[in-house]
Amino acid sequence: MPAAVTLRGIAEHVQGRITVYIIDCGLRAEDKEKIETSFLMRPDITLLFINLPLDSIASSLGPAWARIDMMKCLPAERVIYLDADVLVRKDLRELWNTNLDGHAIAAAPDLWCPMGHDRVPRGEYFNSGVLLLDLVKIRSTLPTLETLCYEMKDAIFWDQDPLNVHFGGDRLWLSLTWNAHGVGTIAKWPDPERQKLPLEQLNDPAIVHFTGAVHPSVQSLLHPYLKPTQAKPWGFAGAPGNPYEKEWWEMLEKTAWKGLRETAEYKETCEKAKIKAWKIAEEEFNRKVDSLKLDDEHMTSADYVIESTCEKPE
Secondary structure, three states: OHHHHHHHHHHOOOOOOEEEEEEEEEOHHHHHHHHHHHHHOOOOEEEEEEEOOOOHHHHHHHEEEEEEHHHHHOOOOEEEEEOOOEEEOOHHHHHHOOOOOOOOOEEEEEOOOOOOOOOOOOOOOEEEEEEEEEEHHHOOOOOHHHHHHOOOOOOOOOOHHHHHHHHHHOEOOOOOHHOOEEEEEEEEOOOHHOOOOOOHHOOOOOOEEOOOEOOHHHHOOOOHHHHHHHOOOOOOOOOOOOOOOHHHHHHHHHOOOOOOHHOOHHEEEEEEHHHHHHHEEEEEHHHHHHHHHHHHHOOOOOHHHHHHHHHHOO
């Protein structure tokens, strides 16, 4: 369903012939038909569904890793890769015509961790939700990248981490207008590394990327500092703080999923997700209480003395 919004935005804003490949990680025939109905609105648009081989990385590690398999499977030499949770608002020809200047990929900085995190070498770190790819150059080192993916299969941000490790020194920076993620959320949170980025590029972006969970956790919703939380428009919490959430729903109304928001099935799905989020939070709360009780039972009299001397006076 979110992919239909992405594709509809492309069809409305991108001029000229378009060929789109969708990596099929188990789409139902009904959903494929709806996607085609939503996208194939012009005679100069071609849509192809690509099946992954049985020995694909995604078949072993999960659909999130299909982005790596795509680099081998697509019958193309140069592509723009888009996550399914993006809203295309402008023509993409300028992005397509970007001079890679010999680099294998082009990507925008990641707003969540601009300088990476503790599980990857520290340095400038990109978000992989929107990529311009030179597949010819990439394929020359693809076996090394595939091996790295298996070595980093427990990575925090899935394939985005090995992509950064592998292409860290062979990428061209894109403007944030091509991958405007964290708008109204992360971009507002104070952070010295983030403030060094050209955040003004997030204004009136060409592509809005709705990062975050579909259905956020209770903990993230109640976090005292990271507000509003990151989430996707079609989840039970919507995309709080993101000024482009309404545009996403307006684009959905132009697809075969028109009217989804008012259906009993959608409302039931959101309600079940809320209940599940609350149950997970309750279980975590109970585990924390039990662990505190256990810690208390094992405290010595000396521990109590230390604690009492550290208490602040009223």
